[in-house]
Structures are given as C-alpha cells and as structure tokens.
Amino acid sequence: QVHLEQSGAEVKKTGASVKVSCQVSGHALSELSMHWVRQTPKEGLVSMGGFDPQDGVTIYAQRFQGRVTMTEDTSTDTAYMELSNLTSEDTAIYFCATLTGGYYFDHWGQGTLVTVSS
Amino acid sequence: QSVLTQPPSVSGAPGQRVTISCTGSSSNIGADYDVHWYQQRPGTAPKLLIFGTTYRPSGVPDRFSGSKSGTTASLAITGLQADDEVDYYCQSFDSSLSGWVFGAGTKLTVL
Numbered sequence: 001q002v003h004l005e006q007s008g009a010e011v012k013k014t015g016a017s018v019k020v021s022c023q024v025s026g027h028a029l030s031e032l033s034m035h036w037v038r039q040t041p042k043e044g045l046v047s048m049g050g051f052d053p054q055d056g057v058t059i060y061a062q063r064f065q066g067r068v069t070m071t072e073d074t075s076t077d078t079a080y081m082e083l084s085n086l087t088s089e090d091t092a093i094y095f096c097a098t099l100t101g102g103y104y105f106d107h108w109g110q111g112t113l114v115t116v117s118s
Numbered sequence: 119q120s121v122l123t124q125p126p127s128v129s130g131a132p133g134q135r136v137t138i139s140c141t142g143s144s145s146n147i148g149a150d151y152d153v154h155w156y157q158q159r160p161g162t163a164p165k166l167l168i169f170g171t172t173y174r175p176s177g178v179p180d181r182f183s184g185s186k187s188g189t190t191a192s193l194a195i196t197g198l199q200a201d202d203e204v205d206y207y208c209q210s211f212d213s214s215l216s217g218w219v220f221g222a223g224t225k226l227t228v229l
Binding site for chain 1: 219
C-alpha cells in the first residue's frame with residue numbers, strides 16, 4: 001500500500017522560497033506519477049503539476065510556470081516541490097498525490113501548511 | 119472561479135438520497151474525459167471516492183455512485199448517514215488548459 005509522508009508546516013516571508021518534501025513508502029517513487037495540489041479557502045483545490053508518464057517529463061500548471069520546481073530523489077523515494085517568490089496568495093495547504101491512469105489522484109500525503117507573511 | 123461548477127451546498131435527511139452535480143464544458147467533461155470524486159473530512163487530505171466516472175475504489179460503500187451526461191457529472195449518495203456530512207469535490211482533465219481541474223467543492227449537510 002502506497003503511503004505518502006510530507007514534511008512539516010512552514011512559515012515564510014514574502015519573496016522567499018519554500019521546499020516541501022514527500023516521502024514515499026510501499027512503492028518505488030520511480031514507478032509512480034507524483035503530482036502536487038494546493039488548497040486554499042478562496043480557490044479550493046488547484047493542481048500545480050507533476051510527472052506526466054506519457055511524455056516522461058514534469059509538467060507545470062501555467063499559472064505556476066517559472067516559480068515552481070518539482071524534483072525527485074529516487075534513491076530515497078522522496079519527491080520535492082519548491083515554490084519561489086512567495087506572496088500571501090501562496091498561503092495554502094500543499095499536498096503531494098499520485099496520479100493514476102493519467103487522470104485521477106489515488107494516494108495523498110497528509111498536507112503541508114505553508115504560511116506566507118510580510 | 120473553478121473550471122468545474124458544483125453547488126456550494128446540498129442537504130438531505132438521514133436515509134435519503136442526494137445528488138451533487140459537477141458541470142464542465144466541451145474541453146473537459148464534454149470532451150469525454152472521465153470525472154472523479156473525492157471526499158474530504160476537516161483537517162485531512164481528499165480521499166478518492168469515485169474514479170473513471172462510475173468506479174468505486176476498494177472499501178468505498180456502494181451507497182456512493184457516479185454518472186455522467188453531456189457536460190455534467192453527478193455523485194449520488196443513498197442511505198444518507200451523519201458521517202457523510204463532509205465536503206465533496208469533482209475533478210477531471212481539461213484539454214484547453216492541458217491540466218487537471220477541480221470543482222470548488224460541495225458541503226453536504228445531513229439534516
């Protein structure tokens with residue numbers, strides 16, 4: 001059974017960067033399509049992007065292009081999401097989630113709260 | 119504004135049947151992409167409830183079912199229980215955005 005364990009809550013200043021980790025157990029990360037989804041009271045759930053198994057590349061949602069970087073360390077089965085140039089609008093809960101069948105998210109991490117303040 | 123439109127809230131009495139709609143467009147649900155549903159309890163991650171429009175993951179009761187017609191998908195919950203009083207989200211793929219999209223969520227109240 002796939003289990004995703006995320007890193008703890010973060011508090012950042014405006015303009016800073018944050019890096020959230022997602023440790024996979026029960027399955028090799030290299031065989032999964034890991035994605036990131038964030039949630040805010042205002043916008044709800046928003047897909048940020050992830051690994052596209054069809055093309056073998058990481059794709060980012062257009063609105064986050066240039067600010068987000070998603071990486072993987074297959075030696076430790078850990079995925080990372082780094083978001084830069086933070087603003088208060090980036091205050092959210094960030095989830096890692098595995099995409100299956102190319103279209104739905106079947107396993108989720110517990111979420112990481114990122115708070116951005118000036 | 120979400121790409122997929124859900125009613126903010128629905129309600130029903132214990133034992134009754136309720137449906138939650140999810141309306142999209144010709145670039146997502148209407149383009150024959152499957153719709154998936156998630157249940158989210160406060161303070162926890164979303165949980166996959168329905169995938170591939172009509173399929174239930176192992177462990178999900180058959181009280182939950184999904185369907186689709188045209189650009190609208192629906193989640194039906196029969197035999198309402200107090201424990202069902204949480205938030206529900208629909209999700210699909212959008213070809214115009216080349217990405218995965220969610221509805222804004224529906225809060226179910228069991229009267």
